[in-house]
Amino acid sequence: MRLRVLNTVLMASVFSVGAANAADLIIYPEPMADYAADFVAPAVSGLNGKLELDLGYLTDPSSAVFRAAGSISAPVGDMFGLQGDLSVQSYEGDWSFGGAVHGFTRDPSSYLLGVTGGFVTSSESTLMAIGPEAELYLGQISLEAWAGWASIDYTDVLQPDLSGMFAIADLAYYATDDWRVSIGGSSILGENSLRLATEYQFAPEMGLGVSGEARWHDTGAVAAMVGLKGYIGEPGKSLIDRHRQDDPPNRALSLFSGASELIHDGAYCGEGEKYVLVDTDTYDCESISDIPK
Incomplete structure (x- = not known):
């Protein structure tokens, strides 16, 4: 029992x-x-876009500057993404139009790697550029770069066409998840510039933000811009997440900003001078009498 x-x-x-x-x-x-320990987010979180409007002023020559641009990004599976850029700019009363296409892979927690091609065309010239694009994410710091080969063709037969290397790079710090400050520079076919910029997203739910930029050109010209940005996509996303999970920079704007004088004014030389290649990718004006026959 x-x-x-x-x-x-x-x-x-x-x-x-x-x-x-x-x-x-x-x-x-x-x-x-x-x-989620080994989870990797997709290269692009989903179909998204952005619109930008900028107004500013450039010295030497004195001119108001207007820019408007838009971008659309889309995922291609989980590992890849595509982005298309369009832009229109007004400088010294002359209008120019630009575009770019990005193809890339990205881990939003650490890096972006891809290839980007872009162009800007005006009544005076057409600038084209293509090369690898890369970004590295280190906590609140982002390193961003685009470099490769560029060429510019002028409508004026007396103005020599140019080709050579170009490089555009920025070091950015996110003081908060919605406030970015950056320093960068560009070298495009002999036109060099230094840039300071900032962007603040004041309404994350609506994807609205403001931006500001100051650029110093090696010719002595200085440009200052202020603008408004609107992001289209997931509401409530922070600025740092929009930049790393959605759309890379609009590279049509990068080309225009870094080579505005080259695009519209050309390589100006005085009477009796000619624009010649003096180094690997450096051009300068020299007296015609000093140029070897």
Whole structure:
């Protein structure tokens, strides 16, 4: 009798423990953090876009500057993304139009790597550029660069066409998730400039922000711009996440800003001078009498 009671107690205990464990598996699943340890977010979070409007002023020559631009980014599977850029600019009363296409792979927690081609065309010239584009994410710091080969063709037959290397780079710091400050520079076919910029997203739910930029050209010209940005996509996303999970910079704007004088004014030389290649990718004016026949 005692043995039968003991067996009954043991069997009841086993089934009770088993039922409890089964209930734990159903009611208390593993935390998501345990499953997300090796999770890599997609290169582009989803179909998204942005619009930009900028107004400013350039010295030497004195001119108001207007820019409007838009970008659309789309995922291609989880590992890749595509982006198209368009832009229109007014400088010294002359209008120019530009575009760019990005193809890239990205881990939003660490890097972006791809190839980008872009152009800007005006009544005086057409500038084209293509090369690798890369970004590196280090906490609140981002390193961004685009470099490669560029060429510019002028409509004036007396103005020599140019080709050579170009490079555009920025070092950015996110003081908060919605406020970015950056310093950068560009070298495009001999036109060099230094840039300081900032962007603040004041309404994350609506994707609205303001931006500002100051650029110093090696010719002595200085440009200052202020603008408004609107992001189209997931509402409530922080600025740093929009930059790393959605759209790379609009590179049509990068070309225009870094080579505005080259695009519209050309390589100006005085009477009796000619624009010539003096180094690997450096051009300068020299007296015609000094140029070897």
